[in-house]
Amino acid sequence: MTAATATVDERVAHVGILRRILLKPEFGALIGAxxxxxxxxxxxxxxxxxxxxxxxxxxxxxxxLMAVPVALLMIGGHFDLSAGVQVGTAGLATGIMTxxxxxxxxxxxxxxxxxxxxxxxxxxxxxxxxxxxSFIITLGMFLGLQGLNLGVTKxxxxxVQVGNLDLVPGYHALNNILGSTVTIxxxxxxxxxxxxxxFTIVASWLLLKTRFGNWIFATGGEPNASKNVxxxxxxxxxxxxMMTSFMAWFVGSTQIVRFATIQAQSGIGxxxxxxxAAVIGGCLLTGGYGSAxxxxxxxxxxxxxxxxxxxxxxxxxxxxxxxxxxxxxAVLANQFVRRFAEQSRR
Amino acid sequence: MTDxxxxxxxxxxxxxxxxxxxxxxxxxxxxxxSLFEISTTVRAGQVTCVLGDNGxxxxxxxxxxxxxxxxxxxxxxxxxxxxxxxxxxxxxxxxIATVFQDLAMVPLMAIWRNFFLGSEPTKGWGPFxxxxxxxxxxxxxxxxxxxxxxIRDPDQPVGTLSGGERQSVAIARxxxxxxxxxxxxxxxxxxxxxxxxxxxxxxxxxxxRGLGVIFITHNPHHAYPVGDRFLLLKRGRSLGDFxxxxxxxxxxxxxxxxxxxxxxxxxELERDPxxxxxxxxxxxxxxxxxG
Numbered sequence: 001m002t003a004a005t006a007t008v009d010e011r012v013a014h015v016g017i018l019r020r021i022l023l024k025p026e027f028g029a030l031i032g033a034x035x036x037x038x039x040x041x042x043x044x045x046x047x048x049x050x051x052x053x054x055x056x057x058x059x060x061x062x063x064x065l066m067a068v069p070v071a072l073l074m075i076g077g078h079f080d081l082s083a084g085v086q087v088g089t090a091g092l093a094t095g096i097m098t099x100x101x102x103x104x105x106x107x108x109x110x111x112x113x114x115x116x117x118x119x120x121x122x123x124x125x126x127x128x129x130x131x132x133x134s135f136i137i138t139l140g141m142f143l144g145l146q147g148l149n150l151g152v153t154k155x156x157x158x159x160v161q162v163g164n165l166d167l168v169p170g171y172h173a174l175n176n177i178l179g180s181t182v183t184i185x186x187x188x189x190x191x192x193x194x195x196x197x198x199f200t201i202v203a204s205w206l207l208l209k210t211r212f213g214n215w216i217f218a219t220g221g222e223p224n225a226s227k228n229v230x231x232x233x234x235x236x237x238x239x240x241x242m243m244t245s246f247m248a249w250f251v252g253s254t255q256i257v258r259f260a261t262i263q264a265q266s267g268i269g270x271x272x273x274x275x276x277a278a279v280i281g282g283c284l285l286t287g288g289y290g291s292a293x294x295x296x297x298x299x300x301x302x303x304x305x306x307x308x309x310x311x312x313x314x315x316x317x318x319x320x321x322x323x324x325x326x327x328x329x330a331v332l333a334n335q336f337v338r339r340f341a342e343q344s345r346r
Numbered sequence: 347m348t349d350x351x352x353x354x355x356x357x358x359x360x361x362x363x364x365x366x367x368x369x370x371x372x373x374x375x376x377x378x379x380s381l382f383e384i385s386t387t388v389r390a391g392q393v394t395c396v397l398g399d400n401g402x403x404x405x406x407x408x409x410x411x412x413x414x415x416x417x418x419x420x421x422x423x424x425x426x427x428x429x430x431x432x433x434x435x436x437x438x439x440x441x442i443a444t445v446f447q448d449l450a451m452v453p454l455m456a457i458w459r460n461f462f463l464g465s466e467p468t469k470g471w472g473p474f475x476x477x478x479x480x481x482x483x484x485x486x487x488x489x490x491x492x493x494x495x496x497i498r499d500p501d502q503p504v505g506t507l508s509g510g511e512r513q514s515v516a517i518a519r520x521x522x523x524x525x526x527x528x529x530x531x532x533x534x535x536x537x538x539x540x541x542x543x544x545x546x547x548x549x550x551x552x553x554x555r556g557l558g559v560i561f562i563t564h565n566p567h568h569a570y571p572v573g574d575r576f577l578l579l580k581r582g583r584s585l586g587d588f589x590x591x592x593x594x595x596x597x598x599x600x601x602x603x604x605x606x607x608x609x610x611x612x613x614e615l616e617r618d619p620x621x622x623x624x625x626x627x628x629x630x631x632x633x634x635x636x637g
Contacts, residue, residue, distance in 0.1 A: 205476075209476045209477055210475070210476050210477050211466040211468060211475075211476075211477050213477070214455075214459055214462075214463060214466055214477055217452065217455050217459065218452050218455065218459075218464075221453065221454045221455055222451070222452040222453065225450040225451055225452060226450075226452060226463065226464070228446075228450040229450045229463050229464035230464030230465065231463060231464050284454075288452065288455070289454050
């Protein structure tokens, strides 16, 4: 035994710092973010100015706020294709109840929260009860909500948008929380950036430091084995869907409060970008592996590129090409890094 | 008789009362007799091997001991007291833990996360209640060290462990959560020769720590070196329940293989003029050497 214990420390040292860092799922996204920042910052004055930073951080925050819960859901083994359209639903619900039905702003904000949590619960409940792939269940929810958003908005407003939220009482107080800006270096940074950083930290803490986080990894990694040792996989899954809907409520509210207007088509198509950001951030499509910080870094890569391409006066059509290439690179890098890091050291 | 009574009063662990006694246990499913009047004993610090081929009733036997099924006849005695396990929880509460073949582990998760999966220690209160990862890592390392394995890094994903090491994590986990009697369901069957040896070492280690072990296997060469008692099952019936002193490896193998049947098969094959005849002659020699 003494011989064995003597070798313990030696072997721990051999695991290597490099491998330890590589093992972090967000490693690839961190490198990507640094490379892209250095590239655009060296090419464009606007990009590296305070105003430029406020700009790309704003775009990143809007995407990142949703990418974080979507990443947790993916780690838990599921997709939510209705995540994008839910942002629209939340904003539209708050807007219509306030400006058309005369409900007090905060009351309609709360009702909208209840509505979104219900949608998340339905997603999770259907997925756990039927055992069908979440892909198909949430695709149904996506199409359903898309129709509902457009149908109800047209019915109530006779247009395809809900506006004038800035005319209702209590608007400015809510705008201070969700839509205001903080001035740093002469540039206005939207407060959403702070919310984004805050939610990323909370989600990361939840994932890595709590029992719930352990259950998320387990549910996505090996659901049957997890059930056998007492993990409540169904509850975990439902909670993850509800968290995604909660964030859709938060982001949708932020949008309508900031711009006082929201389109009936709002959020549609974004769901795939959330997933892409999560994957660039190191989430495995099969579940059980990933990181909240990685998803935020993925969103940051997105935001920087989208704004950077405009700053360099490139044709923004190239953005999608970039996204596609980035996604493929990320998936390949994840694969490679994971194999390298997890190589059995027997 | 007086002798027995005295022993009843003393600590049952140390006295000669078996940790678990299985007495004439019978289980039927409809008209199928799955187990018929099976008896054996498991003592603290001893390994009882249950040997049998496929369909011998090993699975049913495990499920009765782990509380999944209830016997239709006979008795289970825990520390000498007749006991009935209504649910798997009852068996666990009595300190009987089953390590199933699939091991209930998540390959992508770290060893310490797997170790406490479903029973995570927490600290703090209210919304700040968190998974006590520091003590989880410490306990994992200690429990594994007690099994004689140094895990280089508790943060290592379970998927990177070898089959034998994984088995040992499952055993250490069962022991940590209060098991004093381990049921190991074919722990060596999916492993290579070297890894099987590693698992056998852990079985010995568990035994030496005073645990009772029920080792289910179909391989007499794995069972004989570590076993103290051997229960042989065939088609739901007991071929015998032997102490190690009562049986040799040859006899065990012969009983397992069904020696008489092998001989008959050998003679049949020997009549074949071609390659099969050669196989038959080899088989005949083998059965002879087994006695």
